[in-house]
Amino acid sequence: MDGTTTAHLHDDEHPDGRKWEAVLAARTSTKPLSAEPLPAAQLIRLLDGAVGERPDGSRRYPSAHAHYPVDVFVAVGGIDGLQSGAYLFHAAESSMIPVTQRDHRHALARATLDAAWAAESPALLLLAADLDAAGRAFQAQGRGRGARYCWIEAGAVVQNVHLCAAALGLGTVFLGGIDDDAMRAAAQPVVGSSRSVLGLLPLGFAAGCLPQPVSAATACGAPGRRRRSGPDDGVNNDLLVETRGIEPLT
Numbered sequence: 447m448d449g450t451t452t453a454h455l456h457d458d459e460h461p462d463g464r465k466w467e468a469v470l471a472a473r474t475s476t477k478p479l480s481a482e483p484l485p486a487a488q489l490i491r492l493l494d495g496a497v498g499e500r501p502d503g504s505r506r507y508p509s510a511h512a513h514y515p516v517d518v519f520v521a522v523g524g525i526d527g528l529q530s531g532a533y534l535f536h537a538a539e540s541s542m543i544p545v546t547q548r549d550h551r552h553a554l555a556r557a558t559l560d561a562a563w564a565a566e567s568p569a570l571l572l573l574a575a576d577l578d579a580a581g582r583a584f585q586a587q588g589r590g591r592g593a594r595y596c597w598i599e600a601g602a603v604v605q606n607v608h609l610c611a612a613a614l615g616l617g618t619v620f621l622g623g624i625d626d627d628a629m630r631a632a633a634q635p636v637v638g639s640s641r642s643v644l645g646l647l648p649l650g651f652a653a654g655c656l657p658q659p660v661s662a663a664t665a666c667g668a669p670g671r672r673r674r675s676g677p678d679d680g681v682n683n684d685l686l687v688e689t690r691g692i693e694p695l696t
C-alpha cells in the first residue's frame with residue numbers, strides 16, 4: 447500500500463442501495479418542455495429538496511461562509527394551484543413569497559440567447575444575486591471574489607435542481623446564455639434592481655411524458671419519464687405555499 451485509502455461503497459452497506467446512481471444517471475438537460483401545467487406540490491417539493499434549509503440553517507449545497515447570496519425566484523404561469531406571477535422561494539421558511547402577479551415568462555425567455563421556447567414552460571426558476579453586496583462581504587479576500595463565489599454557488603444550486611428534477615421525473619435545463627441588458631430589463635420587476643440574473647432553469651414535464659420516479663420503467667427513452675396515459679397522479683393541486691411537512695424526495 448502507498449498510504450492512500452480508497453473508499454468502496456457496496457450496495458449492501460448503504461441503506462438506500464444505489465438510488466443515488468439512478469438519480470445521477472437520469473440527470474439530463476431537457477428542452478423544450480411541455481406547456482402542460484405542473485402541480486404546485488411538485489414545484490415546491492423540488493424547491494424544498496434543492497434549496498430548502500435544514501433545521502441547523504445549512505442547506506444541501508455549499509456556500510462560502512454559509513452566506514447563501516444566491517436567491518431563487520420563480521416566474522410561473524402554468525402551475526396548478528399557484529396563481530400566475532413571480533415568487534421568491536424563502537429557504538428558511540420553505541415558503542413562496544409573492545413578488546408580482548404579472549406573468550413574466552415571455553419577457554424573460556425573450557432575454558435568453560436561444561431559449562424562447564422556455565416561455566411555455568410552466569415555471570421558470572431564476573437564480574439571482576446581488577453581486578456588489580457579495581463583493582463587499584468578501585472584499586477582504588480580494589477584488590471580484592464575492593461575485594466569483596456567487597457564480598460557483600449558482601453552479602451547485604443548478605446541479606441540485608437538476609438532480610431533484612431527475613428524481614421527480616421532471617425536466618429542466620440550465621440557461622446561462624442570456625442577453626445581459628435585455629435580462630436586466632426583463633427581470634427587474636421580479637428580482638429587483640440590485641440583483642443580477644445568473645441563469646434560468648425552466649421546469650416542467652418533458653414533452654409527451656408524465657413524471658415517474660427514477661427507479662421505474664423508462665418508456666420515454668429518458669430515465670424517470672413515461673408516456674402520458676391519462677389523469678395521473680393523486681397530487682394535491684391546492685395552493686401550497688407553506689411547504690414544511692412535504693415528504694422527502696424518494
Ligand SMILES: Cc1cc2nc3c(=O)[nH]c(=O)nc-3n(C[C@H](O)[C@H](O)[C@H](O)COP(=O)(O)O)c2cc1C
Pocket residue numbers: 473474475476477559560561619620621622623624
Ligand atoms: C454554464 C452553462 C450554460 C448553459 N447555457 C445554455 C443555454 O443558454 N441554452 C441551452 O439550451 N442550454 C444551455 N446549457 C445546457 C447545455 O447545453 C447542456 O448541459 C449540454 O448540452 C450537456 O447536456 P446534458 O446537460 O443533457 O448532459 C448550459 C449549460 C451550462 C453548464
